[in-house]
Amino acid sequence: MLKHSYRCPLRWSDMDAFGHVNNVAYFRYLEESRVDLVFRLAPQHEGQELSRGSVVSRQEIRYLRPMEYREAPVVVETWVVDIKAAALTFASVIRDSDEVYAHGSTVLTPYDLQTGRPRRITPKEREFFEFYLEKPGLAEAKD
Amino acid sequence: MLKHSYRCPLRWSDMDAFGHVNNVAYFRYLEESRVDLVFRLAPQHEGQELSRGSVVSRQEIRYLRPMEYREAPVVVETWVVDIKAAALTFASVIRDSDEVYAHGSTVLTPYDLQTGRPRRITPKEREFFEFYLEKPGLAEAKD
Amino acid sequence: MLKHSYRCPLRWSDMDAFGHVNNVAYFRYLEESRVDLVFRLAPQHEGQELSRGSVVSRQEIRYLRPMEYREAPVVVETWVVDIKAAALTFASVIRDSDEVYAHGSTVLTPYDLQTGRPRRITPKEREFFEFYLEKPGLAEAKD
Amino acid sequence: MLKHSYRCPLRWSDMDAFGHVNNVAYFRYLEESRVDLVFRLAPQHEGQELSRGSVVSRQEIRYLRPMEYREAPVVVETWVVDIKAAALTFASVIRDSDEVYAHGSTVLTPYDLQTGRPRRITPKEREFFEFYLEKPGLAEAKD
Numbered sequence: 169m170l171k172h173s174y175r176c177p178l179r180w181s182d183m184d185a186f187g188h189v190n191n192v193a194y195f196r197y198l199e200e201s202r203v204d205l206v207f208r209l210a211p212q213h214e215g216q217e218l219s220r221g222s223v224v225s226r227q228e229i230r231y232l233r234p235m236e237y238r239e240a241p242v243v244v245e246t247w248v249v250d251i252k253a254a255a256l257t258f259a260s261v262i263r264d265s266d267e268v269y270a271h272g273s274t275v276l277t278p279y280d281l282q283t284g285r286p287r288r289i290t291p292k293e294r295e296f297f298e299f300y301l302e303k304p305g306l307a308e309a310k311d
Numbered sequence: 312m313l314k315h316s317y318r319c320p321l322r323w324s325d326m327d328a329f330g331h332v333n334n335v336a337y338f339r340y341l342e343e344s345r346v347d348l349v350f351r352l353a354p355q356h357e358g359q360e361l362s363r364g365s366v367v368s369r370q371e372i373r374y375l376r377p378m379e380y381r382e383a384p385v386v387v388e389t390w391v392v393d394i395k396a397a398a399l400t401f402a403s404v405i406r407d408s409d410e411v412y413a414h415g416s417t418v419l420t421p422y423d424l425q426t427g428r429p430r431r432i433t434p435k436e437r438e439f440f441e442f443y444l445e446k447p448g449l450a451e452a453k454d
Numbered sequence: 455m456l457k458h459s460y461r462c463p464l465r466w467s468d469m470d471a472f473g474h475v476n477n478v479a480y481f482r483y484l485e486e487s488r489v490d491l492v493f494r495l496a497p498q499h500e501g502q503e504l505s506r507g508s509v510v511s512r513q514e515i516r517y518l519r520p521m522e523y524r525e526a527p528v529v530v531e532t533w534v535v536d537i538k539a540a541a542l543t544f545a546s547v548i549r550d551s552d553e554v555y556a557h558g559s560t561v562l563t564p565y566d567l568q569t570g571r572p573r574r575i576t577p578k579e580r581e582f583f584e585f586y587l588e589k590p591g592l593a594e595a596k597d
Numbered sequence: 598m599l600k601h602s603y604r605c606p607l608r609w610s611d612m613d614a615f616g617h618v619n620n621v622a623y624f625r626y627l628e629e630s631r632v633d634l635v636f637r638l639a640p641q642h643e644g645q646e647l648s649r650g651s652v653v654s655r656q657e658i659r660y661l662r663p664m665e666y667r668e669a670p671v672v673v674e675t676w677v678v679d680i681k682a683a684a685l686t687f688a689s690v691i692r693d694s695d696e697v698y699a700h701g702s703t704v705l706t707p708y709d710l711q712t713g714r715p716r717r718i719t720p721k722e723r724e725f726f727e728f729y730l731e732k733p734g735l736a737e738a739k740d
Contacts, residue, residue, distance in 0.1 A: 477624070477628075477652075477653040477656065478621060478624045478625055478628060481620070481621045481624055482621055485620075485621060509620075509660065509663065510620040510660060511659065511660050512657070512658070512659045512660065513620065513657065513658060514655070514656065514657035514658075515655070515656060515657075516654065516655045517652065517653060517654050517655065520652065
């Protein structure tokens with residue numbers, strides 16, 4: 169199984185009035201990482217169309233410890249825990265070499281912009297994302 | 312059971328390059344609503360200390376339909392589905408009079424800023440949030 | 455001369471780690487106000503096309519006093535100080551009934567999305583924005 | 598004269614519904630660059646206190662060409678064009694190796710958090726920022 173690893177720089181403005189990185193900013197980090205995987209990396213392979221249309225249909229973060237702004241990027245590691253007919257489920261960890269800050273889970277649905285409707289994952293797309301698929305039996309990794 | 316209802320104005324900048332309200336913005340709407348309930352409304356009652364320190368320890372949104380910027384605010388309805396020793400779980404619906412756009416779930420943990428540690432919910436706090444507590448047996452409301 | 459007046463709600467997240475509304479958020483307030491004037495109000499009148507394409511080509515804010523998050527919206531008052539062949543200059547004040555928080559200045563250029571180029575202001579557009587034009591001789595109002 | 602140079606990564610969410618980097622995001626790039634110069638670099642030198650308290654009292658951007666999200670950071674180059682008793686004026690250019698996207702100007706005022714008032718620049722601070730000061734006679738660089 170491959171893990172997608174993305175170094176995501178923080179911004180000072182990610183902190184809120186309590187002086188910690190705001191809980192909403194973590195979803196930006198997931199987005200940045202997803203943009204790298206789905207919009208930049210996937211289209212380098214044949215038949216990948218998610219960059220042309222996809223929607224987040226569910227997402228969740230569990231926060232493990234507070235974070236303050238620092239120069240060093242955090243690392244967002246992402247892999248696939250489920251591939252359904254019309255939905256990919258990603259698990260993510262936001263971490264650095266010392267600590268894990270949060271666990272994330274994102275369901276992405278392919279979306280046909282012309283019809284304005286969800287669509288099925290194509291065989292080529294499935295093939296690409298299976299490289300990142302966690303094997304059954306190890307599937308508790310989300311927690 | 313009370314439901315907290317908050318009219319949350321959108322901003323044009325909540326939309327992303329796809330011309331829809333970005334999935335991350337929905338968490339801002341939950342935050343705005345929570346600020347109203349926990350930072351403004353709760354402190355009007357005796358013994359409410361969450362506004363002085365609390366952290367989001369988990370949150371989730373399930374997206375039901377896309378939204379575009381419009382003048383009319385969305386309504387964020389929030390109620391309590393669980394009160395544990397050191398965690399309040401809120402359920403939210405983001406809606407207007409016609410449509411439901413998303414369901415949210417948020418776990419809030421009281422936090423002692425002086426010690427930098429989670430703390431227990433006080434009896435006064437429990438008393439306040441029980442007004443918003445969904446009765447057992449109806450607890451599937453999150454879905 | 456008309457002044458466009460827009461009540462702009464703050465968000466708690468507009469504050470930064472110093473506990474004040476971040477200087478960048480004030481430009482969001484100008485944007486929200488401009489969306490109301492140029493995207494909502496102007497198109498109710500004949501021949502107004504700026505909502506289909508326009509770019510900010512210069513903007514400036516002078517900050518007079520710090521602001522903290524509060525429930526009450528701020529008011530953004532905007533009027534026109536100059537109309538050139540291909541540029542509208544707006545002056546804005548961000549205020550409430552007690553205080554002035556900032557002065558803003560924005561140059562907006564009509565933009566033809568099909569050609570990807572700036573274009574001239576049409577006579578109908580000029581006619582509309584002249585209602586908001588400050589008369590020469592009073593033009594120091596920016597300060 | 599030194600120029601401070603900061604490589605600022607874009608975020609996909611910096612784009613707005615028109616598919617360009619939103620004009621407000623450019624002020625975030627200036628902020629990120631200023632955080633690097635004033636909060637990170639300056640405190641490595643003796644007697645620099647601006648990181649403990651300073652406010653932006655005026656800022657301006659002139660936009661030269663639209664920008665889309667891309668992987669490569671933009672470079673924010675910043676230097677000092679004026680040092681007054683209680684105000685530092687910075688000029689900035691947002692660019693990459695091919696293009697200049699915007700010119701910025703920022704006035705920063707030292708701020709005493711204890712008294713809640715502006716304060717004067719200290720000799721040590723002046724000494725540090727003079728390394729970045731453009732010599733008189735070249736002072737049109739803002740344009």
